[in-house]
Amino acid sequence: MSMTQELLKARTSLENNLRELLGVPVFLIEMDAFALPCGCGGVTINTRGLQLDDLEVFEEHILKYLTDTATSLDIEPSFLFARLIPGTAEIASINARVLCNSCYMDFGRGSGKQPRPDIYIMRFDRRK
Amino acid sequence: MKLYVPHIGHFEGLEELLAGSDNIYAVYMAGSPEYVGTGRTNLSTPKLDEIAQQTEYAHSKGVKMEIVLNSSCMGGQHLTPEGYRAIDWYFDKLNSIGIDSITVADPYLVEMLAKDYDMDVVVSVLSFVDTPQKAEFYEQLGATTIVVDPAVNRHFDKLEAIKDTVSCKLKLLVNEACLYQCPFRYAHFNFFSHANGPGPKPNVLDDYYYYKCLSLRIKDPQQIIKSPWIRPEDLKEYKHITDTFKIGGRTHFVNWILNNVEAYANERYDGNLMDLLDSIKDLKDTFYIPNRELDGAIEQWKKCDKVCHKCGYCKRLAEKVIHTYSGSGEDIRKIPLGSIGDRI
Numbered sequence: 001m002s003m004t005q006e007l008l009k010a011r012t013s014l015e016n017n018l019r020e021l022l023g024v025p026v027f028l029i030e031m032d033a034f035a036l037p038c039g040c041g042g043v044t045i046n047t048r049g050l051q052l053d054d055l056e057v058f059e060e061h062i063l064k065y066l067t068d069t070a071t072s073l074d075i076e077p078s079f080l081f082a083r084l085i086p087g088t089a090e091i092a093s094i095n096a097r098v099l100c101n102s103c104y105m106d107f108g109r110g111s112g113k114q115p116r117p118d119i120y121i122m123r124f125d126r127r128k
Numbered sequence: 129m130k131l132y133v134p135h136i137g138h139f140e141g142l143e144e145l146l147a148g149s150d151n152i153y154a155v156y157m158a159g160s161p162e163y164v165g166t167g168r169t170n171l172s173t174p175k176l177d178e179i180a181q182q183t184e185y186a187h188s189k190g191v192k193m194e195i196v197l198n199s200s201c202m203g204g205q206h207l208t209p210e211g212y213r214a215i216d217w218y219f220d221k222l223n224s225i226g227i228d229s230i231t232v233a234d235p236y237l238v239e240m241l242a243k244d245y246d247m248d249v250v251v252s253v254l255s256f257v258d259t260p261q262k263a264e265f266y267e268q269l270g271a272t273t274i275v276v277d278p279a280v281n282r283h284f285d286k287l288e289a290i291k292d293t294v295s296c297k298l299k300l301l302v303n304e305a306c307l308y309q310c311p312f313r314y315a316h317f318n319f320f321s322h323a324n325g326p327g328p329k330p331n332v333l334d335d336y337y338y339y340k341c342l343s344l345r346i347k348d349p350q351q352i353i354k355s356p357w358i359r360p361e362d363l364k365e366y367k368h369i370t371d372t373f374k375i376g377g378r379t380h381f382v383n384w385i386l387n388n389v390e391a392y393a394n395e396r397y398d399g400n401l402m403d404l405l406d407s408i409k410d411l412k413d414t415f416y417i418p419n420r421e422l423d424g425a426i427e428q429w430k431k432c433d434k435v436c437h438k439c440g441y442c443k444r445l446a447e448k449v450i451h452t453y454s455g456s457g458e459d460i461r462k463i464p465l466g467s468i469g470d471r472i
């Protein structure tokens with residue numbers, strides 16, 4: 001399968017899973033693969049209709065779906081997070097990212113689920 | 129019928145638009161944000177020579193040109209001597225280009241335009257004229273036309289009272305699709321006005337109001353039905369108020385705009401209502417609302433007193449007609465709203 005086909009398939013199945021879970025037509029408006037100059041890479045999935053309390057209540061399930069999605073795209077599922085609109089319950093995107101060393105240090109230094117007001121960490125595997 | 133149609137702002141877009149339909153009475157577009165911005169996002173910021181070229185072209189096709197300068201907040205800059213001089217200079221240039229009408233939201237600009245220039249003065253929806261009293265004030269300030277706040281598009285008593293009160297022209301915006309009684313309206317347009325105005329421009333990460341607006345509809349899709357758009361089929365119900373209708377959507381592609389022009393000109397649309405609605409285009413691929421199944425709903429809206437928790441009509445209608453798309457590409461299916469979800 002080409003990368004675009006894999007992304008298309010992953011978007012649809014993640015969207016279906018979230019809808020089943022939450023009982024509303026949560027919408028994954030766009031799924032992008034990205035590569036940053038620093039060396040980080042991964043996927044970002046822009047969401048509409050997903051909110052922080054959904055994430056808090058169903059975190060275990062959402063984390064599993066996102067982990068499966070990352071794995072299906074050959075992305076190491078070691079750093080998964082949501083980006084929020086600061087000060088609100090609105091989730092702008094969910095992300096699976098393979099961190100470069102320098103970004104790993106930035107996130108590794110912080111603690112807790114929300115190192116910044118706009119980031120909610122679902123999974124951050126510390127390196128040995 | 130006079131249709132005012134959005135124009136995305138460059139010459140190629142205008143050629144394509146005017147080649148695509150004979151049903152366009154006037155086009156409107158933003159001007160340069162250096163002087164007065166607009167209360168909405170724009171795709172272009174045409175300079176005066178471009179406005180002149182496009183106006184000449186529109187006129188050669190028998191189509192009128194309207195410039196929209198409907199910033200809802202200029203942070204007081206228009207009231208400073210420098211601000212006044214810059215705006216006065218800009219209005220003067222637009223006037224000599226031969227612009228037919230200018231749409232503004234600030235009462236000060238309504239009066240300024242009415243006093244010194246030949247262009248028709250149009251009061252924007254962002255002036256929120258929803259009562260005969262407000263309409264009267266704007267008429268006294270010099271308004272030639274008032275675009276009535278779509279919040280009252282389904283309050284025929286108010287529309288009729290406004291019509292009876294003023295002798296200036298009225299225009300109705302048919303497809304804006306903001307939430308009915310939207311709590312974000314003022315804040316959102318003020319935000320846009322700063323983001324699209326003379327500056328300093330805020331460096332904004334995300335448009336909170338837009339996210340919130342979409343979330344509310346996704347969680348509660350009856351909000352899409354309640355929002356006060358006017359279906360093409362229902363224009364006839366408004367003909368005793370006005371014959372002038374405005375289509376919103378200056379950030380869409382020309383074929384989207386033309387699809388709307390044909391639907392409203394023919395007073396009929398057989399597709400998904402979502403195709404016609406501006407401002408919630410992110411949800412176009414989420415919901416399917418067969419437009420013709422809304423035939424007759426206007427009869428309820430005409431007599432409805434808008435106490436939704438007692439009435440429940442829009443909720444029942446939403447449950448009946450709205451479908452959501454599931455899957456993607458070739459595998460896309462329409463499923464009834466109620467069939468989604470299985471709370472664990």
Ligand SMILES: [Zn+2]
Nearest residue numbers: 038040100103
């Ligand atoms: Zn990095």
Ligand SMILES: [Zn+2]
Nearest residue numbers: 201202203318
């Ligand atoms: Zn302001």
